[in-house]
Amino acid sequence: MKLTYYGHSTVEIQTNGKTLLFDPFITPNELARHIDVNALKPDYILISHGHGDHIADLLPIQKNSGAKVICIAEIAGWLGNQGVADAHGMNIGGSYTFDFGKVKMVYALHSSSMPDGSYGGVPAGFVIYAEGKKVYFAGDTALTYDMKLLAEEDLSWAILPIGDNYTMGIDDAIKAASFINCKDIVGVHYDTFPVIKIDKEEAEEKFIKAGLNLKLPAIGETIDLL
Template sequence: MEVKWLGHSAFQIISDNGVKLLIDPFISNNPSCSIPVEEIDADYILLTHGHSDHFGDTLEIANRTGATTIGVHEISLFVSKQGFNTIGMNIGGYIFIKDIKITMLEAKHSASIDFTDEIVDGGVACSYLIESESGKKVFHGGDTGLFSDMRTIIGEIYKPDLALIPIGGKFTMGPFEGALATNWINPKMVVPIHYNTFPPIEQDTTIFSNFVFQLNPNVEVIILNPGEQIDL
């Protein structure tokens, strides 16, 4: 399974059997992403919530590629009203797509669809646990603050191999909280996300790495540049 960071919270995951998953495709207006949106391919688009820096280019990519959008029920309704294929889910639910298991988990964040003329109800923010055909597990935290279920649910029950954790502060956890979340989840590897895209969320990843090492030296911290990937 290939896990490529496109900058901010956007990821492209290619499964063992070549299924292309795109998470939070904020591409064309993302200053940290150098890949043209026209070159982004997807079979499925997973949305953690409806804010513009996560919903991003969903409709354009879905229109060009025929990708099906996956999101919480309210986002699914919004996308389907635009004429696109969707799969609606909710917290704690899961689906199977070509032997890939996708579980929708909790996140602590606001979730309105904020880029329309009038703000639209976006349901609740979520995170995802993606389990590949070979059993490798990736947790995408979306936008979130720290909450105790990271230890008791995500860490103890789902046990991801790789965690993608926001550290930008202001709108999400910062480096210390992100490191604490990493300790609770206890993945084999962690990649910090949702930082340095804009001035209000500028962070030094060394601080995050040091906190993780102090709390849980068994977790490997991987700092990616946009466009780089991890192979699981």
């Protein structure tokens, strides 16, 4: 299983011969200007919520790739109105098995609306079960006690926001790692805007002190989720 970081909260996971792209926000992100969006051909696009900094490139990438979109039911309905027929709507607590593995939709504490102001359902995270691994993509979320429900999942990796202001910051992400009982963390949702800029060295030191392994891949870098 491999993970490629495309900036902000956009990550790609390659597993069981399929490519999963999460929360595509690339072309408006100056930090990711070297990424060719047209080269991205995911089999699935997973959307945590409807904010523009998570779906800016959703429609063009979906059209270019024919990817199935996995999202909350209300976003699936919105996509239907945009001409996207291949959307798999889910809701919190539900799971479904696809050809690459199983996806469970879990709670995220945030807000959500679509770019046109319409209702985007509730925000969500995902747990991906594939290749004998369990990977948690938290989406945009605050620290919440509901994360403790994941503690018995024996998560392999967790992809957590760490930029603060709009989501958890570094200290709360460390608490979240404790709540979910996962030591291997990929940090996302930082540096894109001035209010979420972090000190990477400080973040890494804090995670190490907490006994955690924090990965902060460069934009465009691929790492193995061992």
